[in-house]
Amino acid sequence: MHHHTTDHHHIPIRVQDEGSILLGWHPELAAAIRPFAALRPPTVHCQIAMLAIPADMPLQVYEATIGQPPFLIENLSFSDWASLVHVLQSRPEQLEAKIHDLASNIVESCRKAAIENRELNLIIAKAEKIILELHGYDSSHLDTAGHVSFSERAETFSEAYIDRKSLSQVELEYFRKKEAERLSNAHTELTPLMRDAGHKFSRNRPFLPLASSTWTEKAVQHVHNRLWKLDTFNYTAPISVEAYMALAAITDAEVDNCRSAARNGTIYFPATRGGFDGEFPPIAKLEKGKCPNKPLLHQKGIPKFPADLSELKKLWNAGRPYLKCVCLGCEQNFTWFDHMIWYVIGNLEKIDPLAPSDKIKMLEFQALLRTTWRKAILEQISFVFMREYMIKIVNLLTENRRISAAEILDYEDFRYIDFSQWKTEDWDGDQKKNRTNRSSPATTQTD
Structure with missing residues (x-):
């Protein structure tokens, strides 16, 4: 009887321990993560990617930094995990x-x-100030933007206070882990740049898409993986080319073709033609209140080289695939294709609600990417390369604001790119000197 009573008392403790082990972890990863369950669980997207690899591989990743933080398990990005899938598939x-x-x-x-x-x-x-000045706009409102005093954040509770709590070793370790997370997240800000409210430009969002994929992946967690809810519509999904290759089984030869398309400014699905019907989910599935009708995929055109700032801002999304319904009067029912991809990975039930597990849902989603949506993925990869070219140009301009168009085009990265259809004379700083100082034009969300 005594033995039976002891077992009875231990049952709820065992169940409670099981629940605490899985706190924040995907239940389908329970067996794989047991050796390192005490570590901070990665994002939903990372855990979905972990479902796509053999069960023993997370342990290999964990053991690569065992006992020496920062741990890979806690800090790998979605694209890092996807790159492991790609290596496993192509060169194990x-x-x-x-x-x-x-x-x-x-x-x-x-x-x-x-x-x-x-x-x-x-x-x-700093970068926006240079771009504005090159285009003859007033940039004085940016003189103090970003100069925020970041004092190192102190502990949430004093050591003496914690000591008086008489925490167990398990409780103390858990608290220390959560406190470390709070400190590491202290500088992640999602607010727009601090700007003079009296200046016309202050009504706009920052327009240079300079945030890294690492920052974007962390920031988008705060808006439930709806990238379109961040402070500017210019963010791309934090999915690398290698990650797209893993998701959609894209070959090296296909990536080379995408790079060529980017260099040539090739647009396969311009808005002037009928869009690509890939049986994409209605935008209402991504956000309530949006259009419930099936959208089509188009690509943003490539504007002539910007004569003013409003045109410059459109360059960041040149060639970018987007989804839009065909309904009249649905002007706001628009989203970037990669924003949809990112959201769906974190909400796989949007694609296949009847599948018995997330592992199967992810397989079905990958099958969709490898077949029906393959063309769209290839266009997205081409856009990634186009965006890289644009950012490189921004970096060259911000490093040397007197650089000319000819000097930019002479860089190794741009020698084989066909910019012939773009007007380049407006790049030269000498022409900007003669312009009168202007206030910056307003931008629209889809610029």
């Missing part, structure tokens, strides 16, 4: 080396992420 003999590379770089990656979290507003403000 290199998997161990890939994990080793990730482990070797994780300290530096975390250091850069911390700097970006702290200084992103200032970085963007």
